[in-house]
Amino acid sequence: MPHFVLEYDARNPQSIESYAKRLIGKTFTDVCNEDTVNDVIVINDDYEESHKDKKRKGGLGDLIEERFFHYKCNSDSRPDFPDAGVELKVTPYKENRDGSLSAKERLVITMIDYFNVVNEPFEESHLWNKARLILLVYYLYQEHIQDRLDYKINYAQLFTPPEADLAIIKQDYDKIVSKIKEGKAHELSESDTLYLGAATKSSDSTVRREQPYSDELAKPRAFSFKTSYMTYVLNNYIVPGKNTYESIVEGDIGVDFESYITNRIGAYKGYTVSALCKLLNIVYDKPPKNLGSLIAFRILGIKSNNAEEFAKANIITKTIRIENNNTIKESMSFPTFKFNDIVLETWEDSTFGNYLRETRFFFVVYRFNDNHELVLQGSQFWNMPTKDLDEVQKVWQKTVDVIKEGVQITEKNGKRFNNFPGSSENPVCHVRPHGRNANDTYPLPDGREYTKQCFWLNNDYIYNQLDDELKSESQ
């Protein structure tokens, strides 16, 4: 037994929280310096060394447990303060250029045990045991600070997911568990779900684990609240500011969130764009380019283009137009990449790879009828299947190789052609220019300037990803 008295009641969440508020304004170095009882609990001899290792992600959390709460770390499935049911999470946030705040990372709750989780209903799950009451300790991440012990803690507060979020978190949990029950743990993706994700969790990307209903080995994954969800938590519960988001769902909807949305959009299947504009009181001189998504948001009762649930789930809306010969004319563009940045990345931590792994898409689909009028077909939530990510990896790697070897540029009819991977080389994606015009450039590693480029999803690939009922002509 430790021969000192804890300065808080470890059975009482409020007591733990008010003690934690003493952390506010301190750096991790301050916490260590002010710790007078560190001789009582010896964690290990090379403690300071191990906490300077940037790869040891749990380090700062361990430090707060040991040096501030004087509680021994446990790595079992119980909450950190078992008698209070409180889980401690030390997590970074960042200040954006415009002054707004974002979570810097997803919040990892607990590893997914593929064998046990299939027998655990949500209410009795390890996950919920750890997530029902979380003490969030937020520190400010700053790029220029080298030693992470110098990051400053600015908030410490208990958090429980509110009822409306819990309904979605529960659906997410069930979706992840169902996939494991189908023997598809190896096909799990963080973008399968909305607020709660199955994030990869391993020091080494080659590690694999067994799963109960398939011989395929799967990546180790952990239940985690997505970065987008944690950004919402930060801005609404920890540092409440102006809330500019409108929520779509009010009260009980009876079905899962995504069905609810696609059902509401689907109620207008077969309506022409002009009919929808009349119906929804959308007035314009000439059709705005975002009319397709505007209509969808108006149907959902959203006046702006920012739906709260979409922001929390990191859902990106894309409109798709099918020609009346059942093709899609345009490929789908994404943010440009910087030539000098992408060559420093590996696929596993690449900007575009992470974007596809973490983003869920909301497709609003229209089709031209024989009178050349655009008709609403419906909507679909989508994320890229893992096998298609492997194809993207090939294109990504070739792109990096081309840049490293020096892009070959040839000029013809006033246009500059290159040897980036084209749309016929790969079934999923290609590289093409994407800027204000041809003179909108980024520097290449060799010093030349070249038109900004981005990855595009092939138009025929997108068509193949659409649900059949969105492709077929409505009466």
Next chain:
DNA sequence: GCATGATCATGC
């Protein structure tokens, strides 16, 4: 009619 380069237009 496909492939690929180029550009428009809105919102922040």
Next chain:
DNA sequence: GCATGATCATGC
């Protein structure tokens, strides 16, 4: 002014 979603343009 820029980023980004959306779309146009043209040679083969």
